[in-house]
Amino acid sequence: MWWLKDVWVIDPSQKLSAPRDVLVKDGQVLEISSSLTEEGVRTKAQGESVDTIDGKGKFVFPGLIDVHTHLREPGQEDKEDILSGSRAAVRGGFTTILAMANTQPVIDNRALVEFVRMQGERAGYAHIHPIGAVTKGMQGAELVEMSNMKEGGAVAFSDDGKNIHNAEVMRLALEYAKLTGLLIISHCEDKDLAGDGQMRRGVASARMGLKGIPASAESVIVARDLQLAEETGGRLHLAHISTVESVELIRRAKERGVDVTAEVNPHHLIFCDEEMGITDTFFKVNPPLGSRVDREALIEGLRDGTLDMIATDHAPHTQAEKTRPFAEAPFGIASLETALSAVWQHLVVPGRISMDRVIEAWSFSPAQRFGLQGGSLVPGSPADMVLFDPEFSEVIEPATLVSKARNTPFLNKTLQGCPVMVWVEGRLVQKNRTVL
């Protein structure tokens, strides 16, 4: 049994943010209380040994649920695999992650869905849920067999990495997904507007002499998909929202009652295009980092609930790929191990957003929207749980990262505020930043 004493509990599912004691037994949260005694705990332990942790000055909250990770297995295991990705997840405070379908081959049938799910179970760290592709081979033409894939364990459908170019295919996908009750996750990017752009079009791209991607490449598709969701009554989730125009479109659609949720990535909340340099391929990501105005709108959108969730978009790549010249390096930031610390240090500490809202947006809301276990510490819930120490600091070094990838803008930087203990169903899987 675990006894976390005098720890600050953040559990948005029960609107709790206060110092308490937490008891964990048999893989579940047994009790959250402010009046436990040694004797009382011993009685509740029923002969089991009690591991006591002094939680003073630390937070405990439900394990984070990340609805957007790329684990690269099958097919690109030089970048990441399901085992290394799930170890990176628990190191970063995530107890559940959703794996995107843009692997090689694409996860577009039940057998492959089952493969990802079983590899996740075999790894034995975070809970891994496969996202199935929307179209066969992510070719944007023929829909996958959604019900069949749901039976195999798919929890949503997405061609992420690519936009669904044909609006009629997107409309049909929303229509068919309704029969499964699952969400369509849209990667909004008009490929003609984006062209072969390398970063957001603006003063910074002009200064660097790089081809720009206009903000409209995202927002025109956001507008399209919101209308299609409204028309079909389909359930839509928008991945990695990065522009002020998109935030405004989503805000309006929600006012009209469209069944939509949206996520924002930590890097879009923390960085902007002006901060990039021509050699910084670690900042090269899709959608690209926006302007200061975009960043402000994203923070405001997350605060007021227009943006429902935070998600990492963990996109691991090899060093060989990321050390190519800017225009040839692939898009993506690997972030499972740094995301929570970065959000703490860059947004919570300066008072831009509350930790309560961060935890709601990164555990409770994803669990609710995607119908997943977790996101709550209500007694009886599985003890998927994080102990977070705001004083613990770490230099982000290649040697300590358990992900295969090092493509993070935080490399060789210090981050303060880290998950220092992580439990999955009551089993300790990470302690003092070491995955057990």
Ligand SMILES: NC(=O)N[C@@H](CC(=O)O)C(=O)O
């Ligand atoms: N975000 C990225 O820059 N890259 C992702 C694809 C994606 O999430 O769109 C990848 O798979 O590498």
Ligand SMILES: [Zn+2]
């Ligand atoms: Zn994407």
